[in-house]
Amino acid sequence: MTLSERYGKARWKLAQYLEGKWWQRYLKNKSPEAYLADKRRYWQSLLDDLNWETVKGRQVLDAGCGPAGIFIHLRSVEQVVALDPLLDTYAGTLDIFDQGNYPEVSFYQQPLEQRLPEDLKFDAIYCFNAINHVADWSTALDQLTAYAHPGTRMILSSDVHRHAWLLPIFKALPGDALHPQQHGPEAYRTALRQRGWIIDSEMVLREEAIFNYTAWTLTFQG
Template identity: 45%
Template sequence: MRWKIAQWFEQRWWKSYLADKNPQDYLDWKKSYWKVFIAKLDLEHPNEKAILDAGCGPAGIFIHLEGNQVTATDPLIDGYEKHLDHFNKSNYPWADFHQQTLEEINFKEKFDLVFCLNVINHVKDIDQSYHNLISALKPGGTLILSIDSHNYLLPKLLFRLLPLDILHSH
């Protein structure tokens, strides 16, 4: 039940966050963000790679990965397309979108790169999610995983003591 509530709040958060942002301006900014992100990883820009963007959201790293075979998953992907002007699957012909959770990932295809960015702390079953991400890699493949964290003392203390952060269950 908590996870379903969190998903409702997640979709509501995106709708509110993007409400006053011009779709093209936002997507241009986000593409630039992902370009810098890849550069900071000291990762050569991937080209002609099989890539999984696990928990992609409406503007995940998939938007910057043209020239690759991208599989992008998110349990809210259909809702993003229905409710957000900022996301349209047809704008990303290099990406194959799947509405599914990390716990449900089970592709026959294996990936050179798996991105899981600010997602792992949103899942119901963290152990199954880690297992699925690692299992999705080709031998010698790379998993890039990140989470957002609370950097200020007061929010850290509050979130440790009280379940106030509904979006991040772990």
């Protein structure tokens, strides 16, 4: 393993640790029931903003699902497989997450870069605010693409850099320790197109000083 690879792995492990701590702090004084109800409303509102329609019985992937990913909203409509490397951490520390509350959902504890054990293909893929948490950005995008067949739809969202001059600084230094991956919007567009995805829409969901939280809706051409 090269020095760069070791640095990247260490940065990812730190980010995973901080992610678990962030959730504990964020939810400390929140009612689990109220939070989950608000989150379900948020997911529906977001799908409405993106003009995205769910399909009864469709096979879908919630990639990097976290403790309250879109699976909590889709569970009774689409057939959801959900994966995240921190599922055990969430189950052991957060009142909002118990896999037993979602018997319709198939959970896998693993990073996005790791292939699911079955040779699964999905009709739709949801990857919200997860692709910039991975250790290996290119491999994670490759794996997401490997789950698609021609015609598969995907929503991919991420914080992307607004200012090109800040990007190399954040890549070199842990200025954003929660997010090991630091990329601008054109890097996402290029990487997705190179893998056979057609960009149907691109929407900035939230603007901040350094990042734009951006969502792409995509169709896999193959």
